[in-house]
Amino acid sequence: MKRIFVSLLFVFLFLGCTKNPYTHREQLILISPQQELRMGLSAEQQILHKARLSHNPYYIAMVNRVASRIARVAEAEFHPHYQWEFHVLESKKINAFCLPGGKIFVYTGLLKLVDNDDELAAVIGHEVAHAILRHGSERVSMAMLGRIGHELLARGLQVSGHQWGPLYDLAYGVTAQYGVLYPFSRKFEYEADQLGLYLMYKACYDPNQAIRFWYKMMKASRVHIPELLSTHPSDMHRIEALKRYIVKLRRIPRNCQARIQ
């Protein structure tokens, strides 16, 4: 029976493993892009139902301006075919995130800390990178696999072929709702940092402002850990990696005629 369990697990891993076209890393994803978009849409609705939208015209204009430029680069370079939407939420929380499908949320608490468009581009670029790299789905898939294993053990591994569907649905139902707020692993953070910097650079923002912003967040965390850092742990190693990547970025051509550099 153990052998059957192990082989079925391998089938799942085989079916769910895809090579990420941007990082070239094998990812285990048990969720289809369509399911992912549905998850993003339903999470967006849930958040909008509870949250208070900001009416601050300065913040709304800033988020629209920066997010649409990052989104344009993301679409041009990576073609995720998202229906982009940008929301500014009234909240003291220092936070921002991007749901699958390009639903970007920025809290006013974070905007208070942001000194210029380039800093905001650093945050939005990083969050959009998580979405394009499908990190949320990868994390949910890992949780699903754990849940499936747990169910199998609980049932004494007595599962026949036609029972896999309901088992999958059960694991999906339990884990799908947790797609947004769990912290990403360090590996995911490094990947999002790199792609995020690339996006902001190509959108003609100054990537050095990303360093400035993350330093600021680290300083803020000495008083009170901002929400963004509770899901995106930051440290000197990460900032050093950002600096190294900025040096490489400078060699990549970009067309920024409309913007003074």
Ligand SMILES: [Zn+2]
């Ligand atoms: Zn992150």
